[in-house]
Amino acid sequence: MVSFRFPAAERLKDCREFRRIYQQGRTFTGEWMKIIVAPSSQLSRRVGVVCGKAISRKSVTRNRIKRRLRECFRLQKRLLKPGMDLVIIANSRPGGALPEFDQLTAEFISLCKKAGITYS
Numbered sequence: 001m002v003s004f005r006f007p008a009a010e011r012l013k014d015c016r017e018f019r020r021i022y023q024q025g026r027t028f029t030g031e032w033m034k035i036i037v038a039p040s041s042q043l044s045r046r047v048g049v050v051c052g053k054a055i056s057r058k059s060v061t062r063n064r065i066k067r068r069l070r071e072c073f074r075l076q077k078r079l080l081k082p083g084m085d086l087v088i089i090a091n092s093r094p095g096g097a098l099p100e101f102d103q104l105t106a107e108f109i110s111l112c113k114k115a116g117i118t119y120s
Helices: 015-025 059-077 101-115
Strands: 025-030 033-039 046-050 084-090
Touching: 015 033, 015 046, 015 084, 025 101, 033 101, 046 059, 059 084, 059 101
Parallel strands: 046 084
Antiparallel strands: 025 033, 033 084
């Protein structure tokens, strides 16, 4: 049975890890998000999600977007090659429109394929 858990070991939390990915990683931009991909010394896939105040002044909205982006990663992580660190950055949209979950998932898969970090 495939595990869809999202343990703490798969989360980027340290400021130094984010800085390393920003400096060494490759960037791929879509309509709703930007991902930065960098190789990792670990064999797991790790992710960090960033959603700045330019998206929304309301923390409730920013946290909702971050939860949706983390969920995209959690459900699609089995398609990603191990040994990669990802930072997902939410893009701001005029008018504050929130994307549907299906749109986010499709764009996340598309950007990961463009980055060459998927198996298919």
